[in-house]
Amino acid sequence: MCSPVYLMVVSFPLTSTHAAQCRYALGMEDGTIPDSDITASSAWSDSTEAKHGRLSTGAGDGAWCPLGAVFPSASEYLQVDLRSLHFLALVGTQGRHADGHGQEFARSYRLRYSRDGRSWITWKDRWGQEVVSGNKNTYDVVLKDLGPPIVARYVRFYPLADRVMSVCLRVELYGCLWNDGLLAYTAPVGHVMHLSGSPVYLNDSTYDGSTEAGVQFGGLGQLVDGVLGGDDFTETKELRVWPGYDYLGWSREALGQGSVQIEFHFQKTRSFHTMQVHSNNRHTQGVRVFRKVECQFKPGLLLPWSSPPLLLAIPLEDLKDPSSRPISIPLGGRPAQILRCQFTFADRWLLISEISFYSVSTPPPADFAATTPRSGLPVAKHDSSNTAILIGCLVGIILLLLAVIAVILWRQYWKKILGKVRRKDFQHDFQNGCYILTFTVDAWAWFSLNSVPYTPPPPACGMDMEKGFPSPTEEPPPYPGAPPYPALSPPSVPHYAEADIVSLQGVSGNNTYAVPALSSPSPTAADCSPLPDLPRQCLVFKEKLGEGQFGEVHLCEIESPQDLPNLEFPFNVRKGRPLLVAVKILRPDASKNARNDFLKEGKILSRLKDPNIIRLLGVCVSSEPLCMVTEYMECGDLNQYLSHRVLLDKTGPAHHAATISYPALISMASQIASGMKFLSSLNFVHRDLATRNCLRPIKIADFGMSRNLYAGDYYRIQGRAVLPIRWMAWECILMGKFTTASDVWAFGVTLWEMLSVCQEQPYSSLTDEQVIDNAGEFFRDHGRQVYLSRPDICPQGLYELMLSCWNRDCKLRPSFAHIHSFLTEDAMNMV
Missing domain, CATH: 1.10.510.10 (Transferase(Phosphotransferase) domain 1)
Incomplete structure (x- = not known):
């Protein structure tokens, strides 16, 4: 089997749209691609037919070998059908090893690909070279990073030779499914800009379609290759290519009109939410982003263009910013299979590097069937009786009334929901002469355990209804060096959104949180190891990190952590160096429910032992106030x-x-x-x-x-x-x-x-x-x-x-x- 290390040595461009993530083997080696989808122009024998051309496998005689020599015709090929469009970023090849008996391999090859099985395109690299370097022996895997990447369903490998010789080949394709669904785009041919006597070529050099009368059509190219141009369009992100390579650009004067029209064809109807256009805005060369864009949508090949078109003007501040950047254009979720956008010039030049869409596949429009001829269907008989007409009218009126009532009720329901979301007034629940103030596990408890059911506390009676809470008495500091508690201010607890949502008054925050529906039993003491009880005198106060309604968070030091054998030590600290910790303190006047929740939180947090989670190191529960001691990273947030x-x-x-x-x-x-x-x-x-x-x-x-x-x-x-x-x-x-x-x-x-x-x-x-x-x-x-x-x-x-x-x-x-x-x-x- 081929070791995964082969993939690790390939360097993918940082700016590639899909190549950065589309590097997965598509199934030649592991058999995901069935034998029936692997064909060839010929085979030397049954044991070297196309199905044996799988990378790093040794079935048959160990590879695909064509019947004749590949020189000089170069017409023999191995074909892979991927069944659907894929984005291909990488290909791998290998010769015939056959446990040391093979001697055949291809020193070079060509790639051809097709999206429909009818029109075939020869792959060329960014500098126009067709021939791909192949293998130097029979056993090593050679990977070729496809720059530019290709979008195809069918791929053919044509082995080459510089003399009459036999070759054998094993291959793998690396990429991912082409979810974008874009088949082709049509755009005017790019122009040449002359800066200080030097030409800057702004053409679409990787476009794989046809060109006629100054228009490119039927293919894909640099507008969707994922390479984003920089602020200076004369500098490219690829080596040894010409200035302007990263951009497709048009001159208003050369084009002879005030806008550029680009049309996009997709496999099927999709709902388009956003279009992002990466454009240059180099003012000094007369280059600006488009001033406005107007888009039309065609839901199907047989349907008309939508009306009215969507029009968006670019704010003036975007025209002033001299940097290149993507501009997001909301498309409103409109359905289309063909999308046509007209970009209006804001200056002498318009340069675009990349266009991408956020869209989702949708079923055909509801009225599509009405545009399709239908035959063989029964025809309803004509009924001219007045009774039938009267019944039809009554049924129609009843259905219309029901629809109106349903719409009104629906609008009132969601108006009520959204109104509650935006409501800022404080609502009280009053029962048996007591305000019911509900709260559950600490807001500082940044994790809510889905297995902990919420139980509302009893009514908070015995308090001043004007102030809501009794005024606290002066409490001693929680540990040596800590400042005294500040006086509590009267809280105002909002009832947020829905009735089943309760407010959380936390040790470290005054936040109102929604609690999800919970059904599983809560963890018991048997689920967690006993929490180490730390002596308060080991905590040296440094500063207060924050304050909540029912407690505080302090930054402290433990001067000699090695002297505490029961401390859950998360990492090694040099001897004599203090350990920084965060201490969460529950106010002594907190309610019984808050105290129980605080202890429950400690048990929950003690389960969280992961290198990327702050750990609970210990607790102070032998006396009041209750404290939890956690890690603290001195490097900050x-x-x-x-x-x-x-x-x-x-x-x-x-x-x-x-x-x-x-x-x-x-x-x-x-x-x-x-x-x-x-x-x-x-x-x-x-x-x-x-x-x-x-x-x-x-x-x-x-x-x-x-x-x-x-x-x-x-x-x-x-x-x-x-x-x-x-x-x-x-x-x-x-x-x-x-x-x-x-x-x-x-x-x-x-x-x-x-x-x-x-x-x-x-x-x-x-x-x-x-x-x-x-x-x-x-x-x-x-x-x-x-x-x-x-x-x-x-x-x-x-x-x-x-x-x-x-x-x-x-x-x-x-x-x-x-x-x-x-x-x-x-x-x-x-x-």
Whole structure:
């Protein structure tokens, strides 16, 4: 069998849309591709026919060998049918070894491919070379990185020779399914720009279709190859190619009109939500992004163009920004099989590097059958009686009334739901003369165990109804050196969203959280090992990290951690060096239910033993107040770390600024995904995953909500931080449904933060109320929901992973195991 190490030595472009993730063997070696889909022009014998041309297998005589010599005609080929369109980034070849008896191999070969089985295209590299270097012996596997990659269903290998000789071949294809569904695009031929006497060729050099009368049609090329051009279009990301290679560009003067029309043909009808156009905006050369774009949609080949067309003008500030960047164009979820867009010039030149779509496959339109001729169907007899007409009218009126009533009830129901989401007033439940104030496991308990059922506490009687809570008495410090407790201010606990959602008053935050429906039994004491009880005198107060309604979080030192044999030690600390810890303290005047929940939280946290999760080191429960001692990373949180860095490829050596590279970001994201994979395996739900809650080195925690620094990241009710709505899935905001799938949504936002190096809040252009409205758009699913745009450093393949995390259907979001696997492979190939 072929060792996986062969794949590890291949370097894929960072900017490729699909090549960064499409490197999976498609099934020649492991037999996924059946023998019937492997054919050849001829075979030397039954034991060397096409089905034996599988990489690293030795069936038959060990390879496919054509009947005749491949010189000079070069007409013999081995063909693989992939059954559907695939994006191919890599091919592998091997000679015939046959346990040392084989002597035949191909020193070079050509590739031809087809999307329909009728029109065949010869693959050429970026410099126009057709011949691919092959094998030098009979046993080594040689991998060829396809630059440019190809989209095809059928692939043919044509072995070559420089003299009359016999050759044999084994092959493998590497790629993935072409989910984009794009078959071809039609666009005008690019023009040549003359700068200081030097030509800059802005043509589509890898286009594999036809050209006629200055128009390219029937193929795919550089607009969908995934290579994103930089700010300076005269510099390319590929070696030894000409200036302007990364862009397809048109001159208004040469084109003779004020706009460029590009038409896209897809396999089947799809619902289009967003189009991203990566355009250059180099003002000094008369290059600007398009001023406006007008798109028309054709749902089927036999259907007319939609009317009216969709028109979008580009804001003036986008025209002023001199950097190249992707521009997101909302398409409103309109169905189309053919999409035609007209880009209006804003200056003398328009340069586009890449066009991508966020779309989903849809069934044929409902009126499609009406356009298709139908025969052989029975014809209803004509009934001219007045009775039949009267009955028909009455039935129609009744159905119309029922439909109107259903619409009114539906609108009133969801108006009520969305109204509750946006309500900011405090509602009390009054029963038997007592306000019922409900709360469950600490808001600091950043994990909710799906197996812990929620039990409401009894009515909070015996308190001042004006103030809500009794005023506290002065309490002693929780440990030597700690400051005294501040006086409690009267709380105001909002009743958020639905009736089955309860508020969580936490040790470290004043957050109101929705609690998911829980059914499994809670963990018992037998499930967890006894928690080590630490002496309070070993804790030396350093500073207060944060304060919540029912407690505080302090940064402390343990001066001689090695002297505490019962301390759960997470890592080695040099002798004589203190250990930094975070101490969570429950106020002594907390209710009995809060105390029980605090102890339950300690048992839950004691189960979390993973290298990427903050660990519980011990507790102080022998006397009041109750304390939990956890790890603390002295390097701080990930948000603060990234916000003071710039991306390595955007800062020159003269800037002397702290930098970070793309592989480093992906490595950290992979560690976060690893920690969340561990949590999801235990059915824990974090509910507040963000960079502010990831410490360095990467350990997932939840200090963010307790720090004033991040108060602006939480939606406020009556001036109090409540919900991190910019990281929350739509079902969390509207229905209080917190699951692992909603954590996956938050991970997608966290990954967006990291690739944006924490320079801005998610949805920074939206107010809190607009973010909540956007959640409503996700529920209604009319194509008006807003997604976070792709960061500049983010490859399209990774952005598609983010979009899958934000899928409206929580069942279609990827698992943390899949995310971790994807990021681990991505990080390994970025090093």
